[in-house]
Amino acid sequence: xxxxxxxxxxxxxxxxxxxxxxxxxxxxxxxxxxxxxxxxxxxxxxxxxxxxxxxxxxxxxxxxxxxxxxxxxxxxxxxxxxxxxxxxxxxxxxx
Amino acid sequence: xxxxxxxxxxxxxxxxxxxxxxxxxxxxxxxxxxxxxxxxxxxxxxxxxxxxxxxxxxxxxxxxxxxxxxxxxxxxxxxxxxxxxxxxxxxxxxxxxxxxxxxxxxxxxxxxxxxx
Amino acid sequence: xxxxxxxxxxxxxxxxxxxxxxxxxxxxxxxxxxxxxxxxxxxxxxxxxxxxxxxxxxxxxxxxxxxxxxxxxxxxxxxxxxxxxxxxxxxxxxxxxxxxxxxxxxxxxxxxxxxxxxxxxxxxxxxxxxxxxxxxxx
Numbered sequence: 001x002x003x004x005x006x007x008x009x010x011x012x013x014x015x016x017x018x019x020x021x022x023x024x025x026x027x028x029x030x031x032x033x034x035x036x037x038x039x040x041x042x043x044x045x046x047x048x049x050x051x052x053x054x055x056x057x058x059x060x061x062x063x064x065x066x067x068x069x070x071x072x073x074x075x076x077x078x079x080x081x082x083x084x085x086x087x088x089x090x091x092x093x094x095x
Numbered sequence: 096x097x098x099x100x101x102x103x104x105x106x107x108x109x110x111x112x113x114x115x116x117x118x119x120x121x122x123x124x125x126x127x128x129x130x131x132x133x134x135x136x137x138x139x140x141x142x143x144x145x146x147x148x149x150x151x152x153x154x155x156x157x158x159x160x161x162x163x164x165x166x167x168x169x170x171x172x173x174x175x176x177x178x179x180x181x182x183x184x185x186x187x188x189x190x191x192x193x194x195x196x197x198x199x200x201x202x203x204x205x206x207x208x209x210x211x
Numbered sequence: 212x213x214x215x216x217x218x219x220x221x222x223x224x225x226x227x228x229x230x231x232x233x234x235x236x237x238x239x240x241x242x243x244x245x246x247x248x249x250x251x252x253x254x255x256x257x258x259x260x261x262x263x264x265x266x267x268x269x270x271x272x273x274x275x276x277x278x279x280x281x282x283x284x285x286x287x288x289x290x291x292x293x294x295x296x297x298x299x300x301x302x303x304x305x306x307x308x309x310x311x312x313x314x315x316x317x318x319x320x321x322x323x324x325x326x327x328x329x330x331x332x333x334x335x336x337x338x339x340x341x342x343x344x345x346x347x348x349x
Contacts, residue, residue, distance in 0.1 A: 007202045015236070016348055021135050022103060022209075029198050040232045041348050062239070079243035086341055087218060087247075093207045094344035096336060109349075110301075114258045117297065121329035127336065206336070211225050211258055211346055 009033045011089035015040035018048045026095040030054050037077070037085055043069050058085065098122055098129045099204035104211070105136035106155040107147060112140055115210035116158055123166035130204070131162060134173035134197045138180060141172050141187045156188050163190050173197045219252045220244055221335035224260035226347030228277040229270070233345040234263045238281060240343065245288060252339045254285065255332050256294040256324070259347060261304045264294040264324035278321055285323050293327040294320070 012034060014026045023042070030036060036053065038045060039060040045051050046059055046069050059069070061076040077085065086092060100119040102112045115131075122129035133140050140155050147154045162170050174193040177183070184193060194200050201207050222241060226233025241251060256263055268278050285292050294304055303319070306326050310318040320326060336342060 013343070015232070015346060020348070025103065025135065025197070029201055031202070039236060063236075079239050080247060082240060083243045083247050083249070086220075086343060087216065087249075091205065092341065092343065093201075094346060095209065098336070110258065114298065117329060118257075118332070121333050122336070125330065125333045127333060206342070208344070209346060211349075 007031065008091045009035070009089060010091045010093060011085050012036045012093050012095060014038055014042040014095045016095060017041040018045045018051050022095050026093075027051075027053075029093070035085060035089065037082065039063050039082075043067055096127065096205050097203075098127065098206040098208060099132055099201065100129060100208050100210070101132045101134060101201075102137040102140055103133075103135040103209070106140050106145075107150060107152055109211070111211035112137060112155065113158070116162070118208065118210055119162065119167050120165045126166070129167055130169040130171060131159075131167055132171045132173070132194075132197060132200055133176075135176050138172055138176045138182060141170070141191050142182065143186055143188055160188050160190070171200050217248050217250060218340040219250045219338070221253050221255060221332075221339040221342045222251060223255045223257055223332065223335075223342060223344045224263060225258045226345060227259040227262035228268065230259060230262070231347035231349070233260065233347055234277045234281065235275075237345040238277070238284065240345075241284060241290075251288070251290045253331065253335050254281075254290060254292040255335060256292070256298070257332065258295075258298050259302070260345075261294040261299040261302055264292075264299070264304050264321050266319045266321040282321060282323065292324045293331050294324050295332070296326040296328055299326050
């Protein structure tokens with residue numbers, strides 16, 4: 001079992017709305033250097049005044065557009081960008 | 096590859112936890128290292144005091160108790176979630192390890208998997 | 212397209228069509244994977260995800276038919292796709308062998324989906340470079 005300090009940089013893929021208990025669990029699991037990608041219902045978190053997302057949070061463009069979540073400081077990625085994030089990370093958690 | 100299966104849903108109202116348990120048992124059956132983490136509402140899985148006969152289901156604690164026998168390496172239970180529901184160690188089935196931080200537990204595994 | 216850094220992926224779908232967005236997100240992701248030159252070892256349906264393998268899903272004609280769209284991709288790319296047999300039997304997704312075994316009135320497993328045990332998923336965990344899950348939102 002690797003020591004926790006050796007945990008590789010993790011890609012967190014989150015599809016739940018901010019009200020879902022797993023949303024908070026996922027946010028709490030973010031470590032330095034990790035990447036958070038919001039897909040499906042999770043993209044509405046970009047508009048949620050009660051939620052503070054990590055710097056550099058990514059959101060899936062198609063899902064953001066579908067829900068009228070416009071461009072923000074966060075990075076929007078298309079499906080090719082989604083694939084690229086999974087290439088770059090050996091450790092991925094689907095929340 | 097060390098896998099952690101996480102159960103964060105309450106028992107009986109959904110099948111998600113049972114399907115998470117099946118995943119853990121399958122990995123163990125193929126000699127793959129696997130542990131279970133119960134967190135949030137999922138801690139109710141580990142209560143001793145359960146009887147699901149009146150709702151026509153099998154008591155989940157019985158299935159969970161077999162985890163060690165089937166080769167699941169550890170059964171970790173989030174202490175903060177237990178506190179929230181007023182659960183003490185004595186109220187949990189044998190073989191549970193209380194962990195102070197689910198987050199620290201997650202970091203110890205190569206793969207972290209939810210069943211739903 | 213060839214990709215020197217090509218990876219092998221397994222996609223696990225646990226959310227049902229018309230209950231969740233999981234099959235749609237997984238399909239878009241699968242297409243983008245193949246465009247980038249990666250390979251898909253297997254698509255594995257688990258839990259409610261097995262409903263994607265129903266041959267009887269009949270959405271209104273002006274809506275996307277997710278099982279049919281998935282079948283198109285699986286057949287074109289010859290991607291093995293299995294539905295967990297325990298999840299499938301409970302939810303009434305039945306192939307001909309199980310129909311005979313349990314003497315059921317009908318079978319409804321949509322080819323090329325097959326039913327198999329969780330062993331397929333365990334094997335994917337060992338052999339694929341990446342395993343990506345598409346869950347429901349409940």
